[in-house]
Amino acid sequence: MALAAVGGINDGEVEKEDFLAAYGTFELDPSSQAFTTKTPMWFASMTKFVTSVAVLQCIDRGLFGLESSDDVDRLLPEWSQPQILAGFEDGQPELQNAKEKITAGRLISHTSGLAYDFHPGLLLKWRQSRGEGPRAMRGTIPDVFTTPLLFEPGTGWDYGPGHDVAGLMVARANNCTLEEYMRENIFDVLGMDDTTFEPRAHHDVAARLPPMVGRPLPDEPLSDEIASLNSTRNLMLDHKDQYGSGGLFSTAEDYLKLLKSILRNDGQILKPETVDTLFVSTMSPSSDAALNITLANPAMAAAMIPGEPIVGSPGAGEWTHGLLGLIGLISKEGGLQAGWTQWGGAPNLKWWIDRKGNSCGIFATQLSPPGEKRHQPMTHLFQQEMAKRYRRP
Structure with missing residues (x-):
C-alpha cells in the first residue's frame, strides 16, 4: 500500500512537506519488489474526482x-x-x-x-x-x-x-480525447506524469503495475475475488473507450498533486470561486434520502464509507454529496472536520480533502475485495495522524 498526504498553507507560511510512505511488496513473497509511492496502480472510481475537475474546468x-x-x-x-x-x-x-x-x-x-x-x-x-x-x-x-x-x-x-x-x-x-484534454489541462500542469487512461502506451505504466492481492470473504474462494477485480482492471487496460468513471491509472504521489491543488485553492486548475462550491451539497431532499438509503446498506457502505458505521446505526455519521464526492457533515473527534469531501475506488483506495482541518490525502492499495474490512482501521488511523500533523495552530 501507499500513503500520501499534505496540509494547506496560510499566507506567508512556508509550504509544508508532503507526507509519503509505502509498505509491503508487490506479491506475498517478501522477496518481491517493494511498493513505493511511485508505484502505478489502477485507480478505478478514484477517476471520478479527476473527471469532475475536468467538467468544472469546462x-x-x-x-x-x-x-x-x-x-x-x-x-x-x-x-x-x-x-x-x-x-x-x-x-x-x-x-x-x-x-x-x-x-x-x-x-x-x-x-x-x-x-x-x-x-x-x-x-x-x-x-x-x-x-x-x-x-x-x-x-x-x-x-x-x-x-x-x-x-x-x-x-x-x-x-x-x-x-x-x-x-x-x-x-x-x-474536440479531443479525454486523455488529451486531461493531459494538457491537468496532468501536465501539475506534473502528474504517471497518470493516464493509456497505460500500455504511456510511460510503460502497464508493465509496472503490481498484481491484485486479496483476503478471502467467508465461503468464497480468494481466487474468485481477485479474478473478479482483475477482470475489471483488464477491461480498463484494453479498453473500448476512455471511461471517466474508472479508467485512470496513477500513483499516490501524482494523485496527491491534484488533491493538494484543490485544498490550497492555488488557481492552477480551477477558479477560486469554483473551488468554494466543491464542499457544499448539490442534492435535493429526495436525492439525499436516496443516498442515505444506499449508505444504510452494509454492502454498499463497506465500499463507499469504509470503516464507518452504516447510516442508521449507533455512531453513524451524516452524509450528503457534492460536485467531487461524498461530504461528511459531522466532525470526527481528533480527525476530519465537518464539510470534508471524499471518495474511493474498488481496490480499496480512498482520498479526502478537509479544508477546515487543513489536510488532504490518499490511502492506496490493490487489495480485493472492495470494502475489505481488516485493513479499514488503518485508513482512519492515517487520517487522524494527518489531521493532527497538518492542523493549523
Missing part, C-alpha cells in the same frame, strides 16, 4: 453549463430524450418519457438517473429481457450507457456511469 471556461440541459442536448444527443424504466409487465419493460433532463451537474453527482447494469435490480433485468448480460465498460460509452434511467433526473441517487458520460461531454466540447 464550466469555468464557458464551454457548457453545470445545469444546462441545452448543452447536454448539443453535446450528448444520445441522452437528450431519456426514458425511465418504471417496471415490468408480463416480463416486458415499461418505459416512460422523463419529465426532467440530464445536466452535467447531475451526471457528476450521481443524480442523473443513470445506473450500472451489473448491479442486481431493474437495469440488469432490462438487459436480460433483451437477451443481454451486463455491458458496462465493454464497448464505447454511447454503446453501453444509453440505457433507461431509474428515476427522474435530480430526484434520486444511484451510483452509476454519470462520469463516463460527463467525460465524453468534456471530450466532445474540446
Whole structure:
C-alpha cells in the first residue's frame, strides 16, 4: 500500500512537506519488489474526482453549463430524450418519457438517473429481457450507457456511469480525447506524469503495475475475488473507450498533486470561486434520502464509507454529496472536520480533502475485495495522524 498526504498553507507560511510512505511488496513473497509511492496502480472510481475537475474546468471556461440541459442536448444527443424504466409487465419493460433532463451537474453527482447494469435490480433485468448480460465498460460509452434511467433526473441517487458520460461531454466540447484534454489541462500542469487512461502506451505504466492481492470473504474462494477485480482492471487496460468513471491509472504521489491543488485553492486548475462550491451539497431532499438509503446498506457502505458505521446505526455519521464526492457533515473527534469531501475506488483506495482541518490525502492499495474490512482501521488511523500533523495552530 501507499500513503500520501499534505496540509494547506496560510499566507506567508512556508509550504509544508508532503507526507509519503509505502509498505509491503508487490506479491506475498517478501522477496518481491517493494511498493513505493511511485508505484502505478489502477485507480478505478478514484477517476471520478479527476473527471469532475475536468467538467468544472469546462464550466469555468464557458464551454457548457453545470445545469444546462441545452448543452447536454448539443453535446450528448444520445441522452437528450431519456426514458425511465418504471417496471415490468408480463416480463416486458415499461418505459416512460422523463419529465426532467440530464445536466452535467447531475451526471457528476450521481443524480442523473443513470445506473450500472451489473448491479442486481431493474437495469440488469432490462438487459436480460433483451437477451443481454451486463455491458458496462465493454464497448464505447454511447454503446453501453444509453440505457433507461431509474428515476427522474435530480430526484434520486444511484451510483452509476454519470462520469463516463460527463467525460465524453468534456471530450466532445474540446474536440479531443479525454486523455488529451486531461493531459494538457491537468496532468501536465501539475506534473502528474504517471497518470493516464493509456497505460500500455504511456510511460510503460502497464508493465509496472503490481498484481491484485486479496483476503478471502467467508465461503468464497480468494481466487474468485481477485479474478473478479482483475477482470475489471483488464477491461480498463484494453479498453473500448476512455471511461471517466474508472479508467485512470496513477500513483499516490501524482494523485496527491491534484488533491493538494484543490485544498490550497492555488488557481492552477480551477477558479477560486469554483473551488468554494466543491464542499457544499448539490442534492435535493429526495436525492439525499436516496443516498442515505444506499449508505444504510452494509454492502454498499463497506465500499463507499469504509470503516464507518452504516447510516442508521449507533455512531453513524451524516452524509450528503457534492460536485467531487461524498461530504461528511459531522466532525470526527481528533480527525476530519465537518464539510470534508471524499471518495474511493474498488481496490480499496480512498482520498479526502478537509479544508477546515487543513489536510488532504490518499490511502492506496490493490487489495480485493472492495470494502475489505481488516485493513479499514488503518485508513482512519492515517487520517487522524494527518489531521493532527497538518492542523493549523
